[in-house]
Amino acid sequence: MAGTTTGPGEAALEAALDRAAAGCLARGAQLTELRRQVLKLVLASPHPVGAYALLDQLRAARPGAAPPTVYRALDFLQEQGLVHRVERLNAFVGCAGPEAHHHCGHGHDHPHQFLICGSCGATAEICDDRVAAAVADAARAAGFFPVRTTVEVEGRCAACAAMTQAAPAAVR
């Protein structure tokens, strides 16, 4: 195994960044060096990462970086569908499947849901059309015109649930 919880390997990471840059160009936008650096940090993190944590890491390469530096980059990356914000955590994650979603018919502003483990912090992105449809239906039934939907589920991931059952006392 190359990296268990350390994120993707360096080579795969650079390849993903190149793909992201190409996608931006195709949409008439530009993945600048700064934005690329921020995206790299987000993708390299195994868990959602706060803006100020990104800022700390970013300062290694850019000593003058300040909050607006990273927030502007994150806004851009969100518009490009490369990064999502996790509202419950005030944190950011790389999109799990920017090109996989193209394959299943979704653009760069695709519906998504998060499964957040309250025990280990792991956050998984899923893309369930039934959920998206149910939410859109319920909203329209109330005379509402949905634009953007946030679905975040807090609970236990499979690994943590198994561990809790095996050794309940080991948590604390």
Added chain:
Amino acid sequence: MAGTTTGPGEAALEAALDRAAAGCLARGAQLTELRRQVLKLVLASPHPVGAYALLDQLRAARPGAAPPTVYRALDFLQEQGLVHRVERLNAFVGCAGPEAHHHCGHGHDHPHQFLICGSCGATAEICDDRVAAAVADAARAAGFFPVRTTVEVEGRCAACAAMTQAAPAAVR
């Protein structure tokens, strides 16, 4: 009409507070004067209200109030299912139907979804079982054990959508 966007009338408000107090007692908790004041402020607001806005209003009655004062009260009210937090807004709203939900089989920790108008700020709470079921199914299908679910839809309410269509330039 008693109050269009000014929230419920004083009498209805006090009645709701009395019902809330009775519900708390039934669950072995106590709606103290402070908590009752905070709940009253939340219920009186036609829109989601931030903790510091509540604090400002609360100081009229309690000059010494500080952030922990209002946050502790809000935590209690959330546990009692009398108030919800809107993650996207970092704000709080009174639960739309604490006793209506009992009627349809939900306890004081009931599933709910928010429809947030990005134009006028109006936030409606709905309780759609199909949405709740779809989210729970999707989570379990991924081997995840859901505990608490957040569903928040940003878009346009019926009134704002109609207005935008009638006079597109009137927004700005």
Added chain:
DNA sequence: CCCCGGGATGATATGGTGTAACGCCGCAGC
């Protein structure tokens, strides 16, 4: 009566998150 424990509140301090506003620079395009 005194002591004690727990719940609620008061009070102070600090940390975390996000944005406004201004200015500079480089690069088209006229």
Added chain:
DNA sequence: GCTGCGGCGTTACACCATATCATCCCGGGG
């Protein structure tokens, strides 16, 4: 060259949330 615009640096500020310790009250035991 001037201008418009996008990207970025820089400063300052506003808003959101929690940690920590002290105090008060009130019911239960000794």
